[in-house]
Amino acid sequence: MISIQGVSKQFRRVSVLNSIDLDIHHGDRVALVGSNGAGKTTLIRCLLGEYNYQGKIEIDGLEPGANRTRVLKRIGFVPQLSPPLKMPVGQLIRFAAGVCQSTPDAMLAICDQLGLDSAEVWRRPFNKLSGGQKQKLLISIALGRDTDLLVLDEPAANLDPEARHTFFQLLADRQQHAAMIISSHRLDEVAALVNRVVELDQGNIVLNDHVADQIDLASVLNCCLTLTRADAAFAETIREWGFVDSEGGRVWRGDIAGPDRLRFLGVLSRYAALIKGIELADSQKEGSADVQARIV
Amino acid sequence: MNHLLLAARTDISESLRSRWFMVYTLVFGGIIVALFVSGLTESRVMGFSGLSRVLVTYLQITMAILPVFVLITTVRSVAGDREAGVFEYMLSLPVSLSAWYWGKMLGRFFVVFLPVVLAMFAAVFWGLGKAIEIPWVQVAYYTGFLLSLAWCFLGIGMLVSTLARTSDVATGIAFIIWLVLLLFMDLILLGLLVRQGMPSESVILLALFNPMQVFRTAAMMLFDPHLVLLGQSAYVILDNFGQLGYRAWALAYPVVLGSVCAWAGYSVFKRSDLP
Numbered sequence: 001m002i003s004i005q006g007v008s009k010q011f012r013r014v015s016v017l018n019s020i021d022l023d024i025h026h027g028d029r030v031a032l033v034g035s036n037g038a039g040k041t042t043l044i045r046c047l048l049g050e051y052n053y054q055g056k057i058e059i060d061g062l063e064p065g066a067n068r069t070r071v072l073k074r075i076g077f078v079p080q081l082s083p084p085l086k087m088p089v090g091q092l093i094r095f096a097a098g099v100c101q102s103t104p105d106a107m108l109a110i111c112d113q114l115g116l117d118s119a120e121v122w123r124r125p126f127n128k129l130s131g132g133q134k135q136k137l138l139i140s141i142a143l144g145r146d147t148d149l150l151v152l153d154e155p156a157a158n159l160d161p162e163a164r165h166t167f168f169q170l171l172a173d174r175q176q177h178a179a180m181i182i183s184s185h186r187l188d189e190v191a192a193l194v195n196r197v198v199e200l201d202q203g204n205i206v207l208n209d210h211v212a213d214q215i216d217l218a219s220v221l222n223c224c225l226t227l228t229r230a231d232a233a234f235a236e237t238i239r240e241w242g243f244v245d246s247e248g249g250r251v252w253r254g255d256i257a258g259p260d261r262l263r264f265l266g267v268l269s270r271y272a273a274l275i276k277g278i279e280l281a282d283s284q285k286e287g288s289a290d291v292q293a294r295i296v
Numbered sequence: 297m298n299h300l301l302l303a304a305r306t307d308i309s310e311s312l313r314s315r316w317f318m319v320y321t322l323v324f325g326g327i328i329v330a331l332f333v334s335g336l337t338e339s340r341v342m343g344f345s346g347l348s349r350v351l352v353t354y355l356q357i358t359m360a361i362l363p364v365f366v367l368i369t370t371v372r373s374v375a376g377d378r379e380a381g382v383f384e385y386m387l388s389l390p391v392s393l394s395a396w397y398w399g400k401m402l403g404r405f406f407v408v409f410l411p412v413v414l415a416m417f418a419a420v421f422w423g424l425g426k427a428i429e430i431p432w433v434q435v436a437y438y439t440g441f442l443l444s445l446a447w448c449f450l451g452i453g454m455l456v457s458t459l460a461r462t463s464d465v466a467t468g469i470a471f472i473i474w475l476v477l478l479l480f481m482d483l484i485l486l487g488l489l490v491r492q493g494m495p496s497e498s499v500i501l502l503a504l505f506n507p508m509q510v511f512r513t514a515a516m517m518l519f520d521p522h523l524v525l526l527g528q529s530a531y532v533i534l535d536n537f538g539q540l541g542y543r544a545w546a547l548a549y550p551v552v553l554g555s556v557c558a559w560a561g562y563s564v565f566k567r568s569d570l571p
Binding site: 045051052083085086 | 299302305306309310313314380381382383384385386387388389390391392393567568569570571
């Protein structure tokens with residue numbers, strides 16, 4: 001689907017991409033990882049036809065710069081940093097729907113699924129929204145239309161756990177007919193979403209590998225946590241994940257989106273001294289044999 | 297809806313919400329109000345009275361302010377959008393570069409032109425209310441000259457904003473352009489050049505290609521048809537152009553200059569890195 005051959009990019013005398021070769025196929029979910037300045041954003045901008053470059057990039061045979069509108073119609077893009085647009089949300093959605101040949105309703109439906117009250121924010125300037133609201137809106141614009149390539153730059157960084165779960169489900173709905181490039185500077189943030197990892201370092205591909213693809217993007221894990229004692233700071237943190245307590249704050253139960261398990265365990269690691277037991281089980285399967293983790 | 301119109305509409309609503317537009321509107325509205333308050337309509341200066349005098353004064357002030365406003369706000373907005381990451385996102389949507397660029401320019405032209413002309417027509421309607429005779433031909437020409445001047449500097453602004461990579465550099469270049477054009481007017485540097493013995497043909501040629509001077513001379517011609525105020529230069533202008541010819545030049549030349557600059561800006565824009 002995407003063919004990148006010998007792509008190099010220089011800014012003045014600084015080389016940012018060094019003769020990159022990469023092929024991405026339908027169904028690929030690629031984690032594009034690397035530290036700051038590795039070349040991730042530059043490669044994405046080349047793919048979007050926003051940068052000139054040496055070499056060749058083709059998306060189903062079309063060069064992005066020369067066939068801008070035809071290529072970009074097929075790409076849903078979520079940037080890492082939200083643009084500081086002053087226009088109201090409604091106008092942004094109408095503009096995006098107009099140029100993408102979609103409808104505002106299709107985008108608003110995704111907003112609602114992600115828990116963004118579209119009626120409430122419709123007249124508000126985009127730059128006045130919170131970080132999470134902006135992210136939800138940009139995701140809605142990217143997913144509220146027909147695309148077969150999603151380019152997502154740290155897409156879930158500002159989302160609350162519930163919205164993350166919905167977002168993963170939305171990606172799961174598209175994984176059969178769309179390729180995805182998910183950029184992040186940390187692999188653990190996106191590892192559960194992808195089936196392939198491409199690591200960039202100083203403009204070179206240093207890792208291009210497939211990874212175990214056994215995590216269902218739409219899966220949900222039932223989780224039960226037992227603590228040695230109730231703790232106010234832990235309670236505040238775990239409530240953000242939608243957990244509810246029993247036994248005076250010593251037992252907490254809730255659901256975790258499957259691809260979020262690593263992130264969730266990372267949060268728990270901060271409270272390791274408090275935790276007496278962790279139980280995680282796939283909610284779609286029954287029986288103790290399917291319990292995925294039990295630490296007591 | 298057509299992508300060009302969508303882009304224009306987006307730029308218009310972004311501009312209407314910005315502080316520069318509020319200041320811009322207040323300045324031109326304020327000038328008209330100040331002219332009324334200072335009693336200019338009641339005075340008689342150099343044989344001109346009433347509404348004609350207001351319009352002439354307004355045009356002379358506009359000539360100095362409009363270009364710098366248009367240049368600075370345009371370059372800050374376009375180069376600023378690029379710096380802030382607006383281009384990265386908006387140009388990742390499937391809108392063609394031509395629709396985006398020209399839509400932005402059309403939208404901006406609308407917001408730049410509207411307050412200036414509305415202020416002028418406010419004066420005209422005030423005159424109608426007071427049963428003062430309205431110089432409709434002058435009003436039509438003034439509107440045309442303003443339109444032409446606004447388009448010219450908008451085109452220059454778009455070119456500067458595509459060439460400069462940061463809004464600070466763009467603002468600096470825009471200010472220098474405005475200052476140079478202001479200096480090369482009959483009141484300042486041209487007078488000095490004549491005194492230094494520069495051939496009058498060269499001086500007049502410079503004046504003919506300075507859009508601000510062209511605007512000023514044409515506006516002057518409407519209330520001083522023989523350009524007595526200009527002195528001997530008037531002979532060259534009137535002998536070579538005639539009154540109608542010079543008015544046509546004053547309407548067409550800035551439009552052509554602005555369009556050429558805008559087109560050059562577009563050529564740079566579509567060939568360069570966008571964000």
